[in-house]
Amino acid sequence: MKAHNIxxxxxxxxxxxxxxxxxxxxxxxxxxxxxxxxxxxxxGFAKKIIGVSRTEGSINKAKQLGIIxxxxxxxxxxxxxxxxxxxxxxxxxxxxxxxxxxxxNDKQIVADAGSTKYALCKExxxxxxxxxxxxxxxxxxxxxxxxxxAVRGAFNGxxxxxxxxxxxxxxxxxxxxxxxxxxxxxxxxxxxxxxxLHAAYVSHISHITSFALANTVLEKEKEDEAIxxxxxxxxxxxxxxxxxxxxxxxxIFMQNKENVLDVLNEHISQLRKFKSCLEKxxxxxxxxxxxxxxxxxxxxx
Amino acid sequence: MKAHNIxxxxxxxxxxxxxxxxxxxxxxxxxxxxxxxxxxxxxGFAKKIIGVSRTEGSINKAKQLGIIxxxxxxxxxxxxxxxxxxxxxxxxxxxxxxxxxxxxNDKQIVADAGSTKYALCKExxxxxxxxxxxxxxxxxxxxxxxxxxAVRGAFNGxxxxxxxxxxxxxxxxxxxxxxxxxxxxxxxxxxxxxxxLHAAYVSHISHITSFALANTVLEKEKEDEAIxxxxxxxxxxxxxxxxxxxxxxxxIFMQNKENVLDVLNEHISQLRKFKSCLEKxxxxxxxxxxxxxxxxxxxxx
Numbered sequence: 001m002k003a004h005n006i007x008x009x010x011x012x013x014x015x016x017x018x019x020x021x022x023x024x025x026x027x028x029x030x031x032x033x034x035x036x037x038x039x040x041x042x043x044g045f046a047k048k049i050i051g052v053s054r055t056e057g058s059i060n061k062a063k064q065l066g067i068i069x070x071x072x073x074x075x076x077x078x079x080x081x082x083x084x085x086x087x088x089x090x091x092x093x094x095x096x097x098x099x100x101x102x103x104x105n106d107k108q109i110v111a112d113a114g115s116t117k118y119a120l121c122k123e124x125x126x127x128x129x130x131x132x133x134x135x136x137x138x139x140x141x142x143x144x145x146x147x148x149x150a151v152r153g154a155f156n157g158x159x160x161x162x163x164x165x166x167x168x169x170x171x172x173x174x175x176x177x178x179x180x181x182x183x184x185x186x187x188x189x190x191x192x193x194x195x196x197l198h199a200a201y202v203s204h205i206s207h208i209t210s211f212a213l214a215n216t217v218l219e220k221e222k223e224d225e226a227i228x229x230x231x232x233x234x235x236x237x238x239x240x241x242x243x244x245x246x247x248x249x250x251x252i253f254m255q256n257k258e259n260v261l262d263v264l265n266e267h268i269s270q271l272r273k274f275k276s277c278l279e280k281x282x283x284x285x286x287x288x289x290x291x292x293x294x295x296x297x298x299x300x301x
Numbered sequence: 302m303k304a305h306n307i308x309x310x311x312x313x314x315x316x317x318x319x320x321x322x323x324x325x326x327x328x329x330x331x332x333x334x335x336x337x338x339x340x341x342x343x344x345g346f347a348k349k350i351i352g353v354s355r356t357e358g359s360i361n362k363a364k365q366l367g368i369i370x371x372x373x374x375x376x377x378x379x380x381x382x383x384x385x386x387x388x389x390x391x392x393x394x395x396x397x398x399x400x401x402x403x404x405x406n407d408k409q410i411v412a413d414a415g416s417t418k419y420a421l422c423k424e425x426x427x428x429x430x431x432x433x434x435x436x437x438x439x440x441x442x443x444x445x446x447x448x449x450x451a452v453r454g455a456f457n458g459x460x461x462x463x464x465x466x467x468x469x470x471x472x473x474x475x476x477x478x479x480x481x482x483x484x485x486x487x488x489x490x491x492x493x494x495x496x497x498l499h500a501a502y503v504s505h506i507s508h509i510t511s512f513a514l515a516n517t518v519l520e521k522e523k524e525d526e527a528i529x530x531x532x533x534x535x536x537x538x539x540x541x542x543x544x545x546x547x548x549x550x551x552x553i554f555m556q557n558k559e560n561v562l563d564v565l566n567e568h569i570s571q572l573r574k575f576k577s578c579l580e581k582x583x584x585x586x587x588x589x590x591x592x593x594x595x596x597x598x599x600x601x602x
Contacts, residue, residue: 139530139531139532141533158533159530159531159533186530188530198522198524198531199531201521201522202518202532202536203531205514206540207535208572210535210594211590211594212568212574212575212594213507214593216506216564216571218593219567220564220567226499227502227503229440229462229487230499230503230504234504235504237507237541237542238507238538240535240601241535241538241539242594242597243598243601244591246595247588250584250587251584253579253587254584260579261580263518264576264579266520267513267517267572268569268573268576270513270517271509271572273516274512274565278562278565283552286547286551286555289516290512290545290547290551293511293515293516293519293543294543295515295519296515296544297544299529300528300536300540
């Protein structure tokens with residue numbers, strides 16, 4: 001046994017598991033980052049919260065709403081922080097994360113909240129500071145965006161996926177898991193490929209169908225009044241996600257394009273089955289398709 | 302001016318607008334009929350409520366839940382009733398409604414709650430008692446079915462479509478409108494063709510996409526656990542309608558097949574646009590499609 005294995009400290013992060021006394025930077029003060037900052041405050045975590053954003057308007061709004069106390073440029077914020085949480089569109093996450101990882105030392109912790117995990121994890125695999133990073137995806141969101149969309153009590157009761165736990169230092173994982181748990185989240189582990197596959201099947205396709213449904217109805221239904229009057233018939237819940245931010249979701253679909261295309265092709269083929277039933281007036285098979293779909297009750301209460 | 306025009310009574314229905322003292326029959330004591338019966342009771346409307354159902358189990362359940370007080374075969378129930386409300390799958394509505402219309406006199410009122418209106422209205426156009434019938438579609442529902450699905454306070458704040466008002470007697474329309482209004486509904490008028498067209502665009506396509514999405518995910522995602530864990534990502538609201546009853550919805554799609562096919566084709570072509578963007582990595586057009594979909598915010602709050 002080598003000596004340095006024995007003297008390796010079990011805890012490097014010099015603050016408590018609840019971030020007592022720690023300075024936190026939130027990169028991206030929108031729906032997710034903003035809600036995360038509010039949750040930290042609500043739980044009395046962190047000494048102070050610094051916000052980083054490319055958009056001055058967002059920073060001002062986030063300050064106004066009490067989401068952050070200070071605003072700094074990225075580099076300055078990272079240098080002053082003990083814990084850095086990145087919640088920006090997945091296409092900008094990779095370059096920004098590299099910048100951050102080049103700045104951090106082995107006492108700091110970095111986590112992201114991105115909806116895709118494979119590309120980012122792959123990119124950071126060989127980074128010398130990889131162990132200070134924890135790849136996370138809290139499974140919560142709404143169709144709204146920006147600091148105004150941040151809400152108190154978010155995340156509660158939802159799942160949070162952590163990827164490649166084994167590539168992160170134990171103290172870093174412990175702190176991140178502890179915070180998510182305190183926010184009421186259930187931690188689940190997946191490798192990045194599996195995460196992206198399952199996310200495509202369950203979350204990303206829902207967004208695409210919702211966006212496409214909105215476009216379908218906007219194309220066919222020229223009477224806004226009729227949409228409004230008849231929307232009690234189930235339209236609202238199905239189309240809700242179509243209000244989501246293109247800046248957030250377009251990069252997610254693109255980064256997870258292989259999986260999304262795979263499930264999108266299946267979805268089109270499922271719709272074609274319904275089409276064929278109607279064309280052929282095949283009532284029996286139509287009911288069969290719907291009875292099969294009813295099985296989703298088994299999983300979603 | 303002819304004498305019989307002068308003496309024609311303005312009100313034939315011998316009961317109050319709130320059905321004071323009237324006996325009501327509910328044909329189909331499930332989600333809609335059951336909720337309607339509960340609403341009548343809650344508002345102190347109607348003297349007594351009789352239930353009619355082909356299924357003994359439903360009748361017993363409806364009695365047990367206090368939805369109805371009495372159960373009778375259709376013919377007997379209609380003979381004893383002043384107001385008859387039909388809320389059964391649209392494929393059985395036509396034959397049952399003909400049976401009912403052959404029994405009623407000009408002091409009774411009949412209304413239906415079906416999700417399609419064209420086939421039924423067309424079928425009844427030449428019926429000698431057509432004027433005692435009011436064609437309605439209260440735009441409310443949930444993904445559940447049967448008497449157990451009936452809820453108090455349903456309909457409130459939603460729209461109710463009335464078709465071919467001019468083909469119904471004024472007193473019949475007045476009573477029906479008054480009841481729906483008292484339940485908190487906003488009345489809107491459409492001809493049956495337009496109703497079915499708009500319903501296909503707004504309501505029926507939402508159900509088909511939801512059924513197809515459930516089948517897509519059940520086909521691709523073999524891990525129930527993953528669906529459950531990740532469903533926070535928007536899946537639940539998009540797939541909610543896939544739990545709906547095939548017995549209710551298959552006949553709706555089939556009866557409105559021309560309109561449903563029309564909008565379904567458009568929907569598949571909208572999905573293909575997303576597919577093509579991903580295949581060609583056309584981020585600009587992808588964002589454009591999503592920004593267009595965002596316009597639904599204008600209509601659905």
